Amino acid sequence: MSTSETPLSRKNASTAAKKISTGPIHEQVRELFEAYLEQNGHRKTPERFAILNEIYAYEGHFDIEALFAHMSANEYRVSRATLYNTVDLLIDCNLVRKHQFGDKVAQYEKCYRVKQHDHVILADTGEVLEFCDPRIQQIKATLEELFDIEVLHHNLNIYARKRTH
Amino acid sequence: MSTSETPLSRKNASTAAKKISTGPIHEQVRELFEAYLEQNGHRKTPERFAILNEIYAYEGHFDIEALFAHMSANEYRVSRATLYNTVDLLIDCNLVRKHQFGDKVAQYEKCYRVKQHDHVILADTGEVLEFCDPRIQQIKATLEELFDIEVLHHNLNIYARKRTH
C-alpha cells in the first residue's frame, strides 16, 4: 500500500461508531471477531470494528503507518496505539497475519478465507509476488513427525530478482 | 547466544590488530573476505578481521548486542556502528546470514560451508531447531520457472509448539 492512490478506503467506519458495523466487511468475519471478543472478555468497541472494516476492505499488504494515514484521512481516526492493539487481537483470532519482510516495518494482511500463500520478494523493486506450493504442507507434516511438534504457522519468503535475458 | 555461558569467545582478536588474523578462523573464510574487500575497494582493517574471527568462532545464532558484549568483554572492542557496518559487508559477501525471527532484534549466523538449513521456532520457549528439507529446493526451482526469476536466497521459519501427550 503506497500512501498515494491505493484504497484501504471504503470506510463507513463512521456508521460503525453508532451501529457496530453492518458495512462492507464480510459478515462472517465480523461475526468471528465478535465471537472472539465475547469469548475473551474484550469489549466490542466501534474502533475495533472500524479497523477490521478498513483492513478487510484492502487487498494486499499494509503497515500500521499506512493504516493510520488512511483512517485519519477518512472519517474514522484512531490512535496508533489502538491500531497496534487491535491488530494484535486480530492476529490472535486469526483474521490477520503479520509479516516481517526485509525492512524494519512489520507488514500485515487479512487472512480469512484467503488462500494460504507465501511470498517472493524481488530484490530490485521490493515488489511482492504470492505463490502457493503444496510441498510446504508436506514439509510441515514431516517436521511434525520428526520433532514431535504441532506446527502453528510458518513464513516462507523467497528473495529473487527478475531474469535478464 | 545467551549473554551468559556461551562462547563467541576464542578471540585472539588482539593479535589481529597487528597481524591481520592468522587465528582460528578457517583460512578459506578469511581469504574470501579479503578477496571481497579488495575487489570492492574496501580496506582490510583489523576490526573487520576481528569481527569475522569472532563470528566464525561461534556456533549458532547471535545478535549485534551479544556480539558487542562478547568482544567488549574480551580483548577486542569495536563500536556497535562498526559491527552493523561489518556484518553488512559479511552478508554481502555471503559469509553471514541474517534472520528476523519473531522479535525485533535481528539474528545472524555464519554460513560458509554451513549446510543450508531452515528453522523451527518453538512458541513457548523461543528455542530454535534447525532442519533441512530438499523439497524447499524443488519449490525454488519451480518458482524460478514459473515467475522467470533467479532465486537469491530464502527464509523459511516454522512456528510450532511441543506436542503434549
Added chain:
DNA sequence: GTGTATGCAAACAATTTGCACGGAC
C-alpha cells in the same frame, strides 16, 4: 457504577547517521 479501551505523549530499543580523528593505502 466499574473497569477496560482509548488517545496522547513520553519512553524505549534497535538501527542509522554526522562528524572529527586515525590509520590503511
Added chain:
DNA sequence: GTCCGTGCAAATTGTTTGCATACAC
C-alpha cells in the same frame, strides 16, 4: 598525503507504555 573506516553521541524510526478520560458493559 588521501580519504575511507572507526568511535562516539545524537538522531531516527517503529513500537510500547503510563496515565487520565470516555464509554461498553
